[in-house]
Amino acid sequence: MTDDKLILILKSCVIIGICLIMLGVYFHNFSDMIEAMGVRGIMVSAMCVAFGMALSLPTKMYLTFILVKRETE
Template sequence: MSEKSLITLLKVVIVLGLCLIGLGYYLINVAHIEQTMGISGMMIGGGCYALGLILSLPTKMYLTFIWVTAEQRKKNS
């Protein structure tokens, strides 16, 4: 996989993670899913929020690492 396609894939994963965080926030705080579904609703909303965090945070760190190494290569050349 080339570096450009890897960066594009990481950007897509970050956006997906942020969308899941937004969905979890919406389900818990706006739609009040826990009142209609009980504990299952809280688990669904919390699961969306947690999965969004899992997807977005490590990819941001890896993407930053890729950009820093690319800058160092340009500086050394």
């Protein structure tokens, strides 16, 4: 896999992660359906935030390492 393709995949993972975090915050703060679900609704919004963080944070670090390595070459 080329570096350009890997960077594109990593950037899309970061964007998807950030979108999941924002979706979880929206569910938690503004969605009446999630509020009506009770504890299960809280679990749904928390899982959105957790998966979003799992996608975005390590991907940002790896993307930074790739870009720094590319810059030095």
